[in-house]
Amino acid sequence: MIITFGSINVDFVYEVEEMPQPGQTLLAKKFRTEAGGKGANQALAAARDGAEVVMVGAVGTDSLAEIGLQNLAATTDISRVARASEPTGNASIHIDAQGRNMIVVAAGANLSASSDDIEEALLEKANIVLMQMENDVAEVETLIRRAHMSNTMSILNLAPAFPLDEKVLSLCDIIVVNEDEAEALGDWLGCGASAQELAARLNTGILRTLGGEGAEAFVAGEYINTSAMRIEVKDTTAAGDCFVGVLASGLDRGLPLRSAMERASVAAGLACSRAGSQKSIPGRLETDRIAIQMLT
Numbered sequence: 001m002i003i004t005f006g007s008i009n010v011d012f013v014y015e016v017e018e019m020p021q022p023g024q025t026l027l028a029k030k031f032r033t034e035a036g037g038k039g040a041n042q043a044l045a046a047a048r049d050g051a052e053v054v055m056v057g058a059v060g061t062d063s064l065a066e067i068g069l070q071n072l073a074a075t076t077d078i079s080r081v082a083r084a085s086e087p088t089g090n091a092s093i094h095i096d097a098q099g100r101n102m103i104v105v106a107a108g109a110n111l112s113a114s115s116d117d118i119e120e121a122l123l124e125k126a127n128i129v130l131m132q133m134e135n136d137v138a139e140v141e142t143l144i145r146r147a148h149m150s151n152t153m154s155i156l157n158l159a160p161a162f163p164l165d166e167k168v169l170s171l172c173d174i175i176v177v178n179e180d181e182a183e184a185l186g187d188w189l190g191c192g193a194s195a196q197e198l199a200a201r202l203n204t205g206i207l208r209t210l211g212g213e214g215a216e217a218f219v220a221g222e223y224i225n226t227s228a229m230r231i232e233v234k235d236t237t238a239a240g241d242c243f244v245g246v247l248a249s250g251l252d253r254g255l256p257l258r259s260a261m262e263r264a265s266v267a268a269g270l271a272c273s274r275a276g277s278q279k280s281i282p283g284r285l286e287t288d289r290i291a292i293q294m295l296t
Contacts, residue, residue: 001052002252003118003126005143006039007110007134008057008072008081009089010064011277013237017097035071036277037089037110038132038159041238045245045267046130047075050284051252054122056080057135058113064088071278084112089134099233099272105160111136115143123150127252130244132157141168153251157244163188166202174205174219176244182208196223207261209243215261226261229269229294238277243268246287266291 014028039057047053053076059065065088072078089108095101113135123129129147131140131154140156141164147154148171157176158164161184169175177185179193186193191201195218199206205219214227246267250260270282270290 001054001126002043002046002128002130002248003054003056003122004039004043004046004076004130005056005113005115005118005135005140006042006130006132007037007089007107007113008035008040008055008059008068009037009091009105009110009134010034010067011036011091011093011237013093013095013277015095015275019094019096019100019102032276033067034277034279035068036091036093036238037068038134038157038241039110040068040072041241041278041281042130042132042157042245042248043076044071044278045238045242045281046249046252048281048283049246049249049263049267049287051249053077054080054126056113056115056117058082058084058109060084060086060088060109062087064090080117082113082117084109086112093237093277095235095237095275099235101235101237103237105134107134110134113139115139115146118143118146120150123147123152126152128153128155128248130155130157130248133160133162137162137164141165144168144171147171155244155248155251157241158185159240161185170202170204172204174207174217175202176207176209176247178209178240179211194218207247209240214265215243217257217261219257222257224258224261226258226265228265229290231269231273233272235275235280236272238280239268239271242271242281245281263287263291266294
């Protein structure tokens with residue numbers, strides 16, 4: 001079972017030919033509203049991949065809350081999602097003709113999410129605690145310490161990249177970063193940005209995603225490199241979250257890290273191949289089918 005402590009947002013998505021520049025007004029080709037948030041996306045990806053997932057977070061009492069929860073309610077346990085006085089978190093997402101995105105997030109109720117909503121009995125029952133950085137930093141740090149004390153595997157997606165106490169980072173079992181986040185982490189720590197250099201500096205597992213070049217990891221003294229699925233990119237919005245969620249799902253059911261990374265790459269590739277945030281995240285059978293085709 002996976003506990004996901006993270007953000008729940010509503011995404012306002014604008015499809016544009018090119019990204020707006022300062023002072024410029026553009027007309028969007030299309031607009032849509034979707035459930036999103038890094039925590040919710042990763043929880044949903046893990047659940048669609050077959051994992052039992054408990055979502056812990058916070059939404060407002062506004063009309064956006066039900067949009068943010070609609071997919072989670074059908075796939076995960078949301079009994080520990082609190083209602084806060086602040087508005088539901090939301091994000092403005094611009095996607096250009098090349099599938100690249102630019103995102104601005106308003107945290108809102110996400111900053112009210114409390115790790116205290118995870119009782120000790122639940123923490124001890126879980127195989128994995130999955131976290132990101134769109135909630136209050138102090139709550140994330142507290143949960144990392146608690147997971148370590150209970151011997152529960154902790155996976156931290158350091159996104160967005162905010163500095164955390166180095167000692168706390170060292171308590172994580174796996175820290176997942178993309179290339180930009182790895183550079184930021186390396187700058188804070190005074191070391192290089194490769195998985196091996198970051199792992200050596202923190203004495204913990206590091207997984208670095210490399211976009212179209214795949215992913216690399218250095219965990220427990222082992223270096224692992226996996227390739228990305230070759231696809232026509234339409235929208236990268238939730239691909240990184242899809243990777244992390246499916247990675248956690250694979251590890252939750254006992255897959256070796258390499259196998260979990262390979263499966264996560266397939267799922268993330270599928271997410272990139274179609275438009276949407278949560279609606280782009282594949283289910284277990286679809287990922288299975290593509291993974292089998294790639295191996296035959």
